[in-house]
Amino acid sequence: MNNLSEKHDEKIRNNRILLFGIIVSVVIGTIGFALGMKGINRDILMKDMQINSMIDEIGQIKQENQYLYQNLLLNRNAVTESFKILHNSFEEFSSKGEKEIAVLSDRFAKAKDDLKAAVIKNDRLAKEIGLQNYPEDIFTILILGTNQNLTDTIVLAVVNPSKKTITLVSIPRDLYVNGRKINEIYSAYGIRKFKQDITRISGVRIDKYIIISLESFKKVIDILGGIDLYVYKNIVDPYFPTAENGYKEYSIKKGSHHMNGNDALMYVRSRKTTNDFDRSKRQHQVIQAVRVKVKMLDLLSSIDKAIEIYKTIARDVKTNIDVFEALSYLKNYQNYAIESGNVISTSNFLYSTKNSRGQYILLPKAGDYLNIKQSISTLIRE
Numbered sequence: 001m002n003n004l005s006e007k008h009d010e011k012i013r014n015n016r017i018l019l020f021g022i023i024v025s026v027v028i029g030t031i032g033f034a035l036g037m038k039g040i041n042r043d044i045l046m047k048d049m050q051i052n053s054m055i056d057e058i059g060q061i062k063q064e065n066q067y068l069y070q071n072l073l074l075n076r077n078a079v080t081e082s083f084k085i086l087h088n089s090f091e092e093f094s095s096k097g098e099k100e101i102a103v104l105s106d107r108f109a110k111a112k113d114d115l116k117a118a119v120i121k122n123d124r125l126a127k128e129i130g131l132q133n134y135p136e137d138i139f140t141i142l143i144l145g146t147n148q149n150l151t152d153t154i155v156l157a158v159v160n161p162s163k164k165t166i167t168l169v170s171i172p173r174d175l176y177v178n179g180r181k182i183n184e185i186y187s188a189y190g191i192r193k194f195k196q197d198i199t200r201i202s203g204v205r206i207d208k209y210i211i212i213s214l215e216s217f218k219k220v221i222d223i224l225g226g227i228d229l230y231v232y233k234n235i236v237d238p239y240f241p242t243a244e245n246g247y248k249e250y251s252i253k254k255g256s257h258h259m260n261g262n263d264a265l266m267y268v269r270s271r272k273t274t275n276d277f278d279r280s281k282r283q284h285q286v287i288q289a290v291r292v293k294v295k296m297l298d299l300l301s302s303i304d305k306a307i308e309i310y311k312t313i314a315r316d317v318k319t320n321i322d323v324f325e326a327l328s329y330l331k332n333y334q335n336y337a338i339e340s341g342n343v344i345s346t347s348n349f350l351y352s353t354k355n356s357r358g359q360y361i362l363l364p365k366a367g368d369y370l371n372i373k374q375s376i377s378t379l380i381r382e
Contacts (some may be wrong), residue, residue, distance in 0.1 A: 134204065137161045138380065141207040141321075142198060143287070145217060145268075147186035151194070153161070153268070153283055156202055158380050159333055166336045167379050168287060170280035170343045171201060175350070176361040184210075191318075203373030204380070208321050214269075216316035219263030220290070223312055224297065226260045227289035237270040264289075277345040284340035295334050342379055344372055 010166055015053050138160055145153025154171040173183035177197050184192040195206040212220065221227055233254050240250035259267060268286050271279045299306035310323045321329070349372050350362040364372065 008293060011033065012245045022079075030069070044356065058190075108324075134377075134380070135160075135162060136257070140204055140207045142195065142206045144186065144209065144211045145283070146186070146211060148212045150183045151186045152183055153280075154198070154375075155280075155283060155287065156198065156204065156206075157287075158204060158376075159336065161332075163237075164336045165339055166333060167339045168284045169202065169376055169379065170277075170283065170361055171198065172276050172280070172344060172350070174276065174352075174360055175201070175344070176355065176363055177201070180214060181359070181361060184354075192248065201369045201372060202376050204376060209319060210321065211318040213316065214265060215296070216313075217268075219264050219314050219316050220320055221264045222260070223309055224290065224293045226258055227264060227293050228256065228258050229285050229289040230256050231267075235267075235270055240270055255337035267294075277343050280343045280345075281341055284338075288338050288340060291334075291338065300331055303327070339379065349375065 006062075023166050054255060061109075112119045116275070140159070141157040143153070143155040143157060144151045145155075150173070152173045154173060156169045156171065158167045158169070159165075160167065163256065171182065173181065177185065177200075180188070182197065182201075185197055191209060193211065199205055231252055233255050234252070236249070236251045238249045239247045252267065259261070264286055266281045268279060299309065307323055310326055344350060346362065349364055349366070351365050352360065352362055355361050369370055
């Protein structure tokens with residue numbers, strides 16, 4: 001009995017131990033499970049936090065990407081706009097560059113032309129300076145024929161003792177000088193200015209002058225007893241001016257003629273059916289005829305008669321030649337050859353045009369008087 005009781009007690013004790021073990025195991029398992037669940041929850045929370053963090057990072061990255069994309073669009077637009085501006089600037093620069101190059105090219109061409117013109121002008125000035133070196137014995141007399149206030153006859157007589165010649169050169173009354181016709185200068189400024197302008201045109205200094213009016217011209221011819229000359233062609237002029245501001249016909253036939261003062265005046269003044277240049281040549285003829293007539297009168301053998309004629313002429317003529325100078329010229333130059341027919345005209349150095357007032361005027365073809373000076377220099381020296 002006792003053994004059974006002991007076995008029964010031991011069995012109960014073993015069951016209690018087993019139950020306690022189970023309970024302990026359950027408790028431990030529960031505690032382990034709880035602890036495991038807590039770890040899992042912590043891991044889940046961490047993962048969740050990581051996921052949320054990643055979501056936030058992705059959101060930020062997405063925002064950053066959107067920002068970058070927007071910036072990219074802005075930059076692309078800016079680049080496009082910059083390219084357009086650059087393109088337009090290039091086009092504008094190219095256009096301006098072409099214009100500036102054209103302007104610079106024009107300026108260069110103008111500077112080149114100016115330099116060329118300056119060289120030519122300098123060369124022409126050098127030549128003019130050289131032309132002014134006339135021999136000391138060259139002597140000039142300016143002969144002016146006045147009609148009211150105008151000097152319509154302008155003849156330069158150049159005496160060259162080395163050649164024993166007197167060269168006559170006519171300058172046309174319509175030559176335009178400093179804004180006016182040359183035949184107006186004497187009346188406006190006097191003989192001094194007139195001499196300066198003749199020197200400027202001819203390159204020859206003016207030593208003496210004789211100014212004779214239409215009436216004085218007739219008196220001089222009549223005092224000498226008339227002149228003889230040869231008319232080279234018929235002249236018929238229905239518009240010869242009269243003293244009453246009208247017209248009459250003047251005509252003369254080809255051949256030899258003896259002329260008094262009035263005849264000689266009409267012969268040298270007629271121009272309507274010829275021209276001023278032909279008239280200048282006729283004036284040279286009359287000067288030659290007067291010189292011949294003076295020589296024929298042999299005034300040097302009768303000084304009293306010569307002085308009387310001089311005094312009569314001097315009353316109607318303006319001149320800076322006194323009686324003794326006139327007699328010395330007559331003595332020294334009476335046998336010199338007269339070279340006439342030299343007329344500055346449109347057939348050589350001038351061209352005709354009109355000024356702003358519609359006046360007929362003459363201007364030098366070369367733009368200056370160098371060619372005229374060279375021509376006169378050649379006539380005088382050679």
